[in-house]
Amino acid sequence: MALKYPGSETVQINTQTPPGSQPLVRPEAVIKVDELSYLIWDVADLNNQREFLSNFGMLATECTSASLLMRTYGDKPYVYVGRKSKQHKFVGMGFSALSRDDLVTLAKATNSKVEKLDRIGGGEAVKLVDPNGIYVEVSFGIEKVDPTPTRQTLMPVNTPTQKVRINRDQRTPLEPSATMKLGHCVTAANNMQDVCQWYMRYLGLIPTDVLCIGDGTPAVAFMRLDRGDKPADHHTVVVGKGGGKGYLHSAYEVLDLDSIAQGQQILKSKKYKHVWGIGRHILGSQLFDYWKDPAGFEFEHYADGDVYTADRETAYHPLTPGNVYAWGPDIPPDMLKPPPKQILHFLGGLFDGSVTLKYVKGALKAISGSARPWM
Numbered sequence: 165m166a167l168k169y170p171g172s173e174t175v176q177i178n179t180q181t182p183p184g185s186q187p188l189v190r191p192e193a194v195i196k197v198d199e200l201s202y203l204i205w206d207v208a209d210l211n212n213q214r215e216f217l218s219n220f221g222m223l224a225t226e227c228t229s230a231s232l233l234m235r236t237y238g239d240k241p242y243v244y245v246g247r248k249s250k251q252h253k254f255v256g257m258g259f260s261a262l263s264r265d266d267l268v269t270l271a272k273a274t275n276s277k278v279e280k281l282d283r284i285g286g287g288e289a290v291k292l293v294d295p296n297g298i299y300v301e302v303s304f305g306i307e308k309v310d311p312t313p314t315r316q317t318l319m320p321v322n323t324p325t326q327k328v329r330i331n332r333d334q335r336t337p338l339e340p341s342a343t344m345k346l347g348h349c350v351t352a353a354n355n356m357q358d359v360c361q362w363y364m365r366y367l368g369l370i371p372t373d374v375l376c377i378g379d380g381t382p383a384v385a386f387m388r389l390d391r392g393d394k395p396a397d398h399h400t401v402v403v404g405k406g407g408g409k410g411y412l413h414s415a416y417e418v419l420d421l422d423s424i425a426q427g428q429q430i431l432k433s434k435k436y437k438h439v440w441g442i443g444r445h446i447l448g449s450q451l452f453d454y455w456k457d458p459a460g461f462e463f464e465h466y467a468d469g470d471v472y473t474a475d476r477e478t479a480y481h482p483l484t485p486g487n488v489y490a491w492g493p494d495i496p497p498d499m500l501k502p503p504p505k506q507i508l509h510f511l512g513g514l515f516d517g518s519v520t521l522k523y524v525k526g527a528l529k530a531i532s533g534s535a536r537p538w539m
Contacts, residue, residue, distance in 0.1 A: 169446055171486045171537045178378050184480030185380035188360050188371045194273045195266040196368030196390045197259040197302060200346055200400045202242055203414055204256045204299060206249035207232060212458045213246055219434050220455065220463060221340040221418065221427055223312060226284055233284060236343040236416065239308040241285035243346040243416070252459035254411035256299030257349055257401075259367060264288065264304050270366065281306065295362050296353040296409060302367070314342040318420055341427025341465050343416040348400050350414070352407030352506060354513035359403050360385050372398050372472060373447045375483040377526035383483045386447055388472060395471035398448035405519075406527050408506020413454065413462035417469070424453050424465045431455055440499055441465075443492015447481075452492075454499070462499075483527070485535040494535055 166172070177183070207213050210232045214224060217234045225233040225242050232246030245258070261267055267278045271290045281287045287306035294300055319336065320329045353359045360382075363369040368390045375384040383406060386399035404412070418424055424442055432438060439462060441453030450466040457463055481487060488495060513519030 181380035183376040191365045193368035198262050199260040201260045202258040204245045206253045207246040208252040216457045221343040237312040237314045238344050241309050258301040261304045295358045336422040340430050341418040341423045345417050347415045347417045350402040350412040354518035356405035371478045374480050377530045390474045398470040409509040415464035415466050444490045446487050446490050483530040
């Protein structure tokens with residue numbers, strides 16, 4: 165299924181090696197996780213991080229000298245697990261299984277064990293490490309909490325032909341964007357295909373859309389949960405080759421554009437670093453707005469994303485600057501520059517064979533053009 169966007173008609177595709185000529189073949193899944201529940205961090209300054217996350221639209225569950233647990237306005241006791249450390253770094257992801265039996269099955273398949281979680285909400289987990297070195301917890305039995313009240317419905321909208329708001333003004337409160345759930349985590353990996361195979365096999369993830377360079381090699385995979393006939397977000401884990409290693413950004417769902425925009429004003433007033441937005445993506449369709457936390461890690465607000473059932477087939481597309489966003493400001497150059505440690509890891513791939521000069525040339529060619537014909 166071809167993507168249509170301004171300039172897509174000018175994209176040249178090698179008919180000998182079109183996108184999809186090197187498909188990501190799905191192995192049989194050991195289990196199928198149902199949710200991306202939380203992220204795990206080492207945090208150098210817990211108080212600074214708590215302040216940022218509060219202004220970003222999260223609520224504190226626990227804040228001690230040793231740990232920081234932050235939640236959304238939804239029913240999870242935490243979506244952010246911070247552990248006091250000298251160095252601030254991303255550690256891993258926590259997923260939810262559908263049953264304890266699934267934990268047992270996963271433990272047997274990975275030669276692991278089911279362990280109790282020593283956090284608020286209890287529960288048990290199987291603890292793994294993916295081929296990229298990212299720590300992964302798959303849990304079951306974490307107790308839910310009562311959602312915190314916040315605006316749940318869209319604002320009434322007047323259109324040119326339908327005026328539903330009469331003698332009433334439209335005033336949304338100036339407050340942080342109330343985050344409702346953790347939506348996705350984007351990572352970089354030189355061994356991208358190995359990582360994708362791991363998430364497909366052990367967690368049951370499905371590639372939704374895959375971006376490929378000119379010779380058909382997959383470069384970025386947007387992967388969703390396999391929830392059968394229940395809809396799942398367009399992507400829950402994204403793995404890209406070329407940005408080094410590890411965390412690139414995480415995204416948190418809010419209600420609507422007004423929530424994103426008012427939250428933007430709060431974060432700007434607090435002098436946090438704005439990265440990109442407001443705009444709308446093409447793959448996933450989300451409205452987006454990106455920020456950096458005090459340690460320089462990216463966090464995204466999003467709303468109005470696409471959802472799919474398991475029967476939607478994987479689609480393959482050329483990697484180009486034009487299919488990243490539908491509207492909004494152009495991608496800032498800083499966003500395309502990975503930090504030094506990630507650059508070093510990518511260069512290291514040239515020595516260990518996980519990255520080739522052919523791939524580097526193909527990727528640079530793919531992203532070298534303008535995002536739009538008029539730019």
